[in-house]
Amino acid sequence: xxxxxxxxxxxxxxxxxxxxxxxxxxxxxxxxxxxxxxxxxxxxxxxxxxxxxxxxxxxxxxxxxxxxxxxxxxxxxxxxxxxxxxxxxxxxxxxxxxxxxxxxxxxxxxxxxxxxxxxxxxxxxxxxxxxxxxxxxxxxxxxxxxxxxxxxxxxxxxxxxxxxxxxxxxxxxxxxxxxxxxxxxxxxxxxxxxxxxxxxxxxxxxxxxxxxxxxxxxxxxxxxxxxxxxxxxxxxxxxxxxxxxxxxxxxxxxxxxxxxxxxxxxxxxxxxxxxxxxxxxxxxxxxxxxxxxxxxxxxxxxxx
Numbered sequence: 001x002x003x004x005x006x007x008x009x010x011x012x013x014x015x016x017x018x019x020x021x022x023x024x025x026x027x028x029x030x031x032x033x034x035x036x037x038x039x040x041x042x043x044x045x046x047x048x049x050x051x052x053x054x055x056x057x058x059x060x061x062x063x064x065x066x067x068x069x070x071x072x073x074x075x076x077x078x079x080x081x082x083x084x085x086x087x088x089x090x091x092x093x094x095x096x097x098x099x100x101x102x103x104x105x106x107x108x109x110x111x112x113x114x115x116x117x118x119x120x121x122x123x124x125x126x127x128x129x130x131x132x133x134x135x136x137x138x139x140x141x142x143x144x145x146x147x148x149x150x151x152x153x154x155x156x157x158x159x160x161x162x163x164x165x166x167x168x169x170x171x172x173x174x175x176x177x178x179x180x181x182x183x184x185x186x187x188x189x190x191x192x193x194x195x196x197x198x199x200x201x202x203x204x205x206x207x208x209x210x211x212x213x214x215x216x217x218x219x220x221x222x223x224x225x226x227x228x229x230x231x232x233x234x235x236x237x238x239x240x241x242x243x244x245x246x247x248x249x250x251x252x253x254x255x256x257x258x259x260x261x262x263x264x265x266x267x268x269x270x271x272x273x274x275x276x277x278x279x280x281x282x283x284x285x286x287x288x289x290x291x292x293x294x295x296x297x298x299x300x301x302x303x304x
Contacts, residue, residue, distance in 0.1 A: 001086040001163045009041045010078055010159060015152035017074045019144055031056040031073040038081035048081045050091045055080075055099055060199045072110060075151050076103030079158050083166050092185040097169070106154060113150035117143045210282070213275040217268060 013034075021029035028037070035052015039045035059073045080099030084091050089098075120143040127136035205212055 001167070002082065002159055006041055006082070007156065007159045010038060010082060011152045011156045013037055013041070014075055014078050014155040015148035017078075018147050018151045021074070022144075022147065029074060031059065031077045034074040034077040035081055038078045039085070042082055042085040044081075044085040047084050047091050048077075051081050051084060051095050051099060052077045054091075054095055055103070057196065058100075058194055060196060070107070070110075071100075071103040072106035072151070073103050075106050075155055076100060078155055082159060083162075086163070087166050089166075090185055096185075098166070102154075102158070106151065109150040109154055113147045116146035120146070210275040210278040213271050213278075217271045217275070221268065 017029040017034060019029075020026055027033060032049070032052040032055075035048040035050070035055070036045065037048070038052070039048015042048065055073045055077045059071060076099040079102045080094040083089060083098050084094035120139050123139040124136055124143075127133070127139060
């Protein structure tokens with residue numbers, strides 16, 4: 001299922017990604033980059049980006065404070081991408097059946113790494129008291145080794161010894177448990193929505209509802225434009241383009257659909273109008289209060 005060099009590269013990357021998250025902060029330790037790099041190693045970048053992007057959205061609203069542990073979305077992405085490509089699983093199935101459980105299980109290895117670092121931290125404190133800077137550097141670097149082992153060792157074991165188990169699971173999902181496979185596909189597709197829900201729970205949405213409506217509408221419009229850009233270009237050319245322009249578009253690979261150009265829907269116009277109206281109403285409600293505060297400040301300045 002996996003070549004030895006693929007296991008080696010995925011293991012090395014899993015060791016690096018946690019150190020990047022703790023130190024250099026090059027963003028290579030984010031789930032979407034984990035999907036990109038894992039997809040490149042496995043030879044299917046599209047699947048890697050899909051799983052990594054979905055996992056990134058799933059943990060979008062999840063944050064940690066202080067020394068709190070969290071689900072390891074990066075490691076879950078690496079393992080899910082590897083088995084999705086190697087075993088021929090659907091990306092949604094791999095995300096729900098492998099990625100999320102692995103991300104949750106690696107919370108425990110994260111805790112073990114933190115325990116190990118307390119030992120090396122005390123050694124570093126002792127080295128500072130003795131001014132033994134050479135030993136301090138060694139113990140400091142060993143703390144990083146414990147972090148890397150907490151990620152690369154479980155992933156290495158999963159890639160080496162988990163292939164047979166995953167093959168059995170995939171065969172079962174394709175045959176006797178096809179109903180479960182459909183459920184996992186639906187669950188995997190819904191996971192990004194969970195991340196958005198968590199994020200909206202902590203953002204000041206009530207205070208900025210107009211901008212939420214505008215952002216949603218604009219994002220939906222851009223999604224429509226980018227996913228059907230050829231059809232839109234064909235419709236525009238059909239309506240008002242000359243034969244010469246239509247010929248150029250055909251040479252460029254744009255097929256004229258022969259349909260009619262559709263303007264914005266009434267729902268889109270209504271959402272944009274509602275958002276702008278709320279912004280106008282809020283600004284006009286705040287204007288008298290701001291003017292009153294300004295007048296009070298001017299009166300105080302005159303008295304001084």
